[in-house]
Amino acid sequence: MEIYKLTVEELLTLFRDGKLKVEEVINVFKERINKIDENVKAFISVLEPDTPEIDAKLSGIPYALKDNILAKGTRTTCASKILENYFSVYDATVTKKLKDSGAILIGKTNLDEFAMGSSTENSAFFTTRNPWDLSRIAGGSSGGSAAAVACREVPFSLGSDTGGSVRLPAAFCGVIGFKPSYGLVSRYGLVAFGSSLDQIGPITHSVRDTALITQLIYGKDPNDSTTVDIELDFLRDIEEGMPGMKFALPKQFLEDTLDDEIANALKKLIKILESNGGKVEEVDIPSLKYVVAVYYIIAPAEASSNLARYDGIKYGLRSKKEDLNSTYISTRGEGFGEEVIRRIMLGTFTLSAAYYDAYFDKAQKVRTIIKNSLNEIFEKYDAIISPTSPVVAPKIGEIKDPLTYYLMDLYTIPANLAGLPAVSIPIDFQNGLPIGIQIMGKRFEDPKVLRIARSVEKALDILDETGHLPVPEF
Amino acid sequence: MIEDKYGITIGLEIHAQLLTSTKIFCSCDANVFDREPNSSICPVCTGQPGALPVLNEEVVRKAVMAALALNCKINRYSRFDRKNYFYPDLPKGYQITQYFYPIAENGYLNIKIGEGNKKIRIRRLHIEEDAGKMLHSSDNITQATHSLVDLNRCGIPLIEIVTEPDIESPIEARLFMEKLRDILRYIDVCTGDMEKGALRCDANISIYNKETLERSSRVEVKNINSFRFVEKALDFEADRIKKMMEKGERVEQETRGWDFSSRSTVSMRSKEEESDYRYFPEPDLPPLIVSEDYINELKEKLPELPDEKIQRFQSEYNLLEYDATVLSSSKKLADFFEDCVRLYNNPKRLSNIIINDLLSLLNEHNVEIDGTKIRPEAIVKIAKLIDSSKISASNAKSILEETFKTGKDPQDIVKEKRLEQIDDEEFLNKIIEKVIQQNSKAVEDYRKGKKGVVGFLVGMVMRETRGKANPKVVSQMIESKLNES
Numbered sequence: 037m038e039i040y041k042l043t044v045e046e047l048l049t050l051f052r053d054g055k056l057k058v059e060e061v062i063n064v065f066k067e068r069i070n071k072i073d074e075n076v077k078a079f080i081s082v083l084e085p086d087t088p089e090i091d092a093k094l095s096g097i098p099y100a101l102k103d104n105i106l107a108k109g110t111r112t113t114c115a116s117k118i119l120e121n122y123f124s125v126y127d128a129t130v131t132k133k134l135k136d137s138g139a140i141l142i143g144k145t146n147l148d149e150f151a152m153g154s155s156t157e158n159s160a161f162f163t164t165r166n167p168w169d170l171s172r173i174a175g176g177s178s179g180g181s182a183a184a185v186a187c188r189e190v191p192f193s194l195g196s197d198t199g200g201s202v203r204l205p206a207a208f209c210g211v212i213g214f215k216p217s218y219g220l221v222s223r224y225g226l227v228a229f230g231s232s233l234d235q236i237g238p239i240t241h242s243v244r245d246t247a248l249i250t251q252l253i254y255g256k257d258p259n260d261s262t263t264v265d266i267e268l269d270f271l272r273d274i275e276e277g278m279p280g281m282k283f284a285l286p287k288q289f290l291e292d293t294l295d296d297e298i299a300n301a302l303k304k305l306i307k308i309l310e311s312n313g314g315k316v317e318e319v320d321i322p323s324l325k326y327v328v329a330v331y332y333i334i335a336p337a338e339a340s341s342n343l344a345r346y347d348g349i350k351y352g353l354r355s356k357k358e359d360l361n362s363t364y365i366s367t368r369g370e371g372f373g374e375e376v377i378r379r380i381m382l383g384t385f386t387l388s389a390a391y392y393d394a395y396f397d398k399a400q401k402v403r404t405i406i407k408n409s410l411n412e413i414f415e416k417y418d419a420i421i422s423p424t425s426p427v428v429a430p431k432i433g434e435i436k437d438p439l440t441y442y443l444m445d446l447y448t449i450p451a452n453l454a455g456l457p458a459v460s461i462p463i464d465f466q467n468g469l470p471i472g473i474q475i476m477g478k479r480f481e482d483p484k485v486l487r488i489a490r491s492v493e494k495a496l497d498i499l500d501e502t503g504h505l506p507v508p509e510f
Numbered sequence: 511m512i513e514d515k516y517g518i519t520i521g522l523e524i525h526a527q528l529l530t531s532t533k534i535f536c537s538c539d540a541n542v543f544d545r546e547p548n549s550s551i552c553p554v555c556t557g558q559p560g561a562l563p564v565l566n567e568e569v570v571r572k573a574v575m576a577a578l579a580l581n582c583k584i585n586r587y588s589r590f591d592r593k594n595y596f597y598p599d600l601p602k603g604y605q606i607t608q609y610f611y612p613i614a615e616n617g618y619l620n621i622k623i624g625e626g627n628k629k630i631r632i633r634r635l636h637i638e639e640d641a642g643k644m645l646h647s648s649d650n651i652t653q654a655t656h657s658l659v660d661l662n663r664c665g666i667p668l669i670e671i672v673t674e675p676d677i678e679s680p681i682e683a684r685l686f687m688e689k690l691r692d693i694l695r696y697i698d699v700c701t702g703d704m705e706k707g708a709l710r711c712d713a714n715i716s717i718y719n720k721e722t723l724e725r726s727s728r729v730e731v732k733n734i735n736s737f738r739f740v741e742k743a744l745d746f747e748a749d750r751i752k753k754m755m756e757k758g759e760r761v762e763q764e765t766r767g768w769d770f771s772s773r774s775t776v777s778m779r780s781k782e783e784e785s786d787y788r789y790f791p792e793p794d795l796p797p798l799i800v801s802e803d804y805i806n807e808l809k810e811k812l813p814e815l816p817d818e819k820i821q822r823f824q825s826e827y828n829l830l831e832y833d834a835t836v837l838s839s840s841k842k843l844a845d846f847f848e849d850c851v852r853l854y855n856n857p858k859r860l861s862n863i864i865i866n867d868l869l870s871l872l873n874e875h876n877v878e879i880d881g882t883k884i885r886p887e888a889i890v891k892i893a894k895l896i897d898s899s900k901i902s903a904s905n906a907k908s909i910l911e912e913t914f915k916t917g918k919d920p921q922d923i924v925k926e927k928r929l930e931q932i933d934d935e936e937f938l939n940k941i942i943e944k945v946i947q948q949n950s951k952a953v954e955d956y957r958k959g960k961k962g963v964v965g966f967l968v969g970m971v972m973r974e975t976r977g978k979a980n981p982k983v984v985s986q987m988i989e990s991k992l993n994e995s
Contacts, residue, residue: 105560106559106560112559112560114559119559122559125553125558126553126558126561128560223560223562224560224561224562225560225561226560227559227560228559228560228794230793231793231794232793258564259562259564260562260564260794261562261563261564261565261794261795261796262793262794262795262796337790338790338793340594340788341592341594341603341604341788341790343603344594344596344602344603344604345557345559345601345602345603347596347598347603349598349601349659350556350557350601350659351558360598364596384788387594387788387789387790388786388788389786389788392788392789392790396790400791
């Protein structure tokens with residue numbers, strides 16, 4: 037039995053039966069990190085955790101946090117020079133919930149600086165490599181969290197998803213990435229990027245684990261006014277299958293000629309759905325044409341404001357100059373990378389008095405239209421299906437034009453704009469590279485989305501002999 | 511004359527700190543006056559990464575109370591927005607305010623000008639957070655080698671009140687501010703202390719030529735930190751603009767600051783230097799929805815406001831308008847007066863003691879009524895002593911002063927100090943005879959028909975008895991004595 041290949045549920049069972057000890061498991065994963073991470077580079081910090089014996093749901097399970105989620109006393113860098121030496125002064129709500137559940141934080145993972153990007157190439161420190169092909173990107177922005185789970189350096193991790201940042205790297209790395217409905221998981225202690233879009237989600241290698249972790253981290257938080265008070269059970273019906281369910285496949289997602297391997301993966305998904313009692317229909321959602329444009333107005337606008345606090349006055353990098361204004365300019369010029377600066381500039385522009393109506397305000401209106409048209413779909417359909425990404429993981433450095441990356445977010449963005457739950461699950465491998473598909477549901481029907489994903493997972497032909505998703509060789 | 515030729519137009523933007531126990535978006539103590547710098551702070555109000563605001567309900571309640579007291583329409587739906595700018599006292603790099611949809615609009619306040627009332631319309635009232643404070647290493651920022659930031663004030667709740675440009679003179683501006691302060695104090699929403707920054711006022715002023723209707727640019731005057739300076743700063747600025755217009759000079763649209771030391775306004779920044787605040791909806795806070803029930807509940811809780819009280823005091827207690835106004839100047843004082851009236855139904859007497867004696871005592875010691883040992887019972891006892899001719903009205907203040915200092919019962923003071931009025935005719939007779947002997951000229955004058963000298967003689971008797979003689983009795987006795995001989 038190779039312990040590192042086990043799911044969270046399996047580890048918990050062995051703990052309960054007394055067949056495994058917590059220290060043993062922690063050591064297995066730490067050794068794994070020692071052995072692999074110099075190649076994969078998923079971690080910004082590896083911690084020396086205490087292993088308190090507490091009797092709780094996740095006792096003894098190691099995990100990793102994306103390095104834009106606070107854990108008191110640990111560095112939270114956001115992969116930025118400006119926060120390189122920032123130590124968290126409090127626990128994020130998710131961190132506290134996992135700590136109370138007995139989970140053990142063993143590292144903080146790499147990301148695109150401030151979660152802006154799809155590749156971790158925008159990390160100020162290093163690029164995380166795809167465990168299936170070290171010359172390729174792991175995806176982003178939660179690339180470290182996805183790669184760490186993919187090569188089983190941890191059994192699960194948390195990422196953050198503003199426009200696909202959990203789902204895209206999960207798809208590129210062959211693991212499961214889930215973005216819950218907006219308002220389900222507290223953002224308190226998640227370093228804000230696009231506040232109306234950001235949501236924390238788990239990355240795992242089993243859908244049941246995704247449900248288990250989500251169950252523990254979701255819920256109304258008095259520290260986050262955008263969380264909702266709603267009771268959900270993510271595991272109760274997860275094995276119930278999908279008889280009679282109807283799935284919508286938006287025409288707009290097929291218009292751009294898909295790569296063959298992606299188109300085949302989609303066919304494979306449709307076959308699985310149909311052979312398990314589901315029905316797939318093509319639908320027309322014209323407003324989907326505008327999702328990328330709307331997203332790249334709203335997200336940078338919110339970011340330009342959210343990142344204003346990194347000014348060299350209170351904490352973080354200070355590049356001291358003669359006067360206040362030059363200190364601001366120099367601190368922010370040195371502290372932020374190119375992509376972050378690009379987005380701050382974009383957002384500052386679209387929010388300026390002269391352009392507010394033409395850009396930000398209009399984008400907000402189109403966002404409402406998109407939300408409404410997606411909600412209409414859910415009156416007739418149980419879920420919307422699509423690929424997670426129009427391409428497989430590109431080579432590191434291959435894509436130079438930021439627009440190419442922006443357009444890759446086409447499938448994942450709608451869930452953020454409309455606050456919907458969406459999961460990416462591996463469906464196939466082509467030339468040794470994983471391909472993910474996405475299932476997106478109605479807001480707060482997160483358990484249904486996971487139930488569909490679980491049905492798909494059970495029907496996958498890529499699982500190994502023990503029923504696990506495949507693990508790259510190291 | 512230059513004064514008659516020009517008209518003045520003034521609009522005010524007022525910031526009032528709300529009296530809440532905790533800050534607007536976190537649970538830090540909101541009472542930060544005189545606290546050690548950076549001792550009432552947390553991740554939220556210092557803008558730590560990942561921290562989020564949560565709206566304090568008490569802030570909404572106090573803002574709605576203020577809006578109701580200012581006759582505003584309460585918006586059932588309002589929203590928060592971010593105002594973006596960089597400054598070291600603003601840790602998030604933006605201020606959370608209400609720009610697009612304020613909590614209240616379209617109110618007014620009547621101020622008293624001479625005999626009449628003038629309505630000053632209020633355009634809007636909204637909720638926002640205060641910023642921190644900069645402490646410069648020198649009195650003058652230009653000479654400072656460095657500055658320190660105190661974030662205690664970050665997140666203190668504010669309401670901003672914006673008037674329409676209905677104010678037509680610096681005096682009206684001051685009267686408006688004083689009236690506003692009284693109301694905010696009445697409803698316990700703000701201490702109204704301008705010197706301590708709990709109430710702040712920025713003024714927009716422009717001048718127009720009444721004949722040609724030519725109008726100057728609008729100038730914003732900031733840093734006005736007392737009620738007196740509201741008038742002084744605007745007087746200065748109005749004069750400055752008028753003189754420029756007389757000379758045919760162009761008045762810049764700019765922001766000027768009131769400089770206390772030179773008693774003048776100085777330019778802070780021109781229109782071109784104004785920031786673009788890039789307002790947009792605050793995504794971390796849901797819209798603020800207040801129900802009709804919530805508004806009605808607060809409407810019912812709203813105490814009687816100064817204007818209504820002044821009216822009622824005149825009709826119910828038969829007081830003069832002046833007296834009713836003085837008694838209503840603070841809610842505490844008005845309540846104190848009514849507590850007295852409840853114990854002893856002679857409003858006129860009680861009002862006289864409070865206005866003539868108690869208030870001067872409070873002013874001398876610079877305290878408010880609830881900061882003293884004087885209870886309504888003491889005032890009532892003094893009133894009864896006067897009404898039963900036990901003491902003279904002129905002795906009321908010295909008795910009050912003693913009660914104020916020691917908390918002693920006025921009756922005991924009267925006994926101890928032998929202040930009781932003397933109406934023992936045998937005793938008085940001796941003194942009167944002595945006075946008449948010593949003032950034979952006055953007696954002659956009386957006989958020649960100058961009846962007025964009686965008052966003079968009474969005064970002499972009062973002096974002899976150190977004010978303790980009952981003047982009514984003395985007056986009667988003197989008259990009969992003069993008439994009999």
